Amino acid sequence: MTTQTRERRYFPAPDVGTQDNGIRFEAYRRDDTEVRLSFIPPGAVVTGRDPEKARVGMIVRGGLSVTVGEVVKVMRPEHDVYVVPPHVGLSAVNSTAEEAVLLEITRSKSGEKYPAPTGYFLEPLESRKFVKMDVTFFLADWIELMIADIPGGGQMPYHKHSHEQIGICLEGRYDMTVEETSHELLFGGTYFCAGQEGHSAENPNAGLARSLNIFIPPRYHRVPKQEEEQETP
Known part of the structure; x- marks a missing residue:
């Protein structure tokens, strides 16, 4: 394995882009897992991506109102985490006046199971x-x-x-x-x-x-x- 190949495998360069709703993103991938930073402007609505995969998310900056299934929570930076199994609905809206930054992990690996915690959200253990x-x-x-x-x-x-x-x-x-x-x-x-x-x-x-x-x-x-x-x- 060459030095450049190792660099890309352990430290992949991000795919970057902007969605129609104005959300900018940086996405890092290795095999069956993606880490994505989404920069969400005020008023923007986020719809769940990759419903076939498990999703884990944390607000890094700002605030976001997140709905998982029928559970709604206003997430606080570095304090609340959602854990969503495949085939469960996920959406969010930035109802604040500031940009929010959402860090989300999506994953689907053969043989793994992704049970959800009660109520879908975690607080610090x-x-x-x-x-x-x-x-x-x-x-x-x-x-x-x-x-x-x-x-x-x-x-x-x-x-x-x-x-x-x-x-x-x-x-x-x-x-x-x-x-x-x-x-x-x-x-x-x-x-x-x-x-x-x-x-x-x-x-x-x-x-x-x-x-x-x-x-x-x-x-x-x-x-x-x-x-x-x-x-x-």
Whole structure:
């Protein structure tokens, strides 16, 4: 595998465009998964894309009123997450006076199941210190999200695990390495890391960097399988 091929596989360049309703987007893809940043102007209506796929979304900036099935929620930045299984309706509207930025993951992989949490929405599970970083977790049966603040000079040492990991830069900038390929991530920059692909992160800058890290299946708060729950006294 050439250096350029590795770069594109771990750190794909985005497809960019503007929809008829004025929503700009940046879409990053690897295999069966897409990460999309949508920049939604005031008054714009968002209709659910790819209804055959599972969708997980978080507001990064601004506010958005989201309807999943018959459940309506005004989502707050980095506080609310929707988890929508295939074939469930999803729509949203930006009823504020400011642009909203929606980060959405869509996925459809053979053999995987995508159950929804009760009410379709998640709030933070816990916040704590982790490797000298402030982190906040969100947890569903098949996916775990971790927002991490990487201080100036902070780093996540090189390591491997069986879980798939995807990361997006939310603020500042930091250096990400997957296998032997390194890349500086700025806002929206995305990396894809399959199971057992070694990776590390470092913030060599003075300012704070902020990232969203996604684990499939959950890594830090593993959800027991249904049959295991039934066997537990």
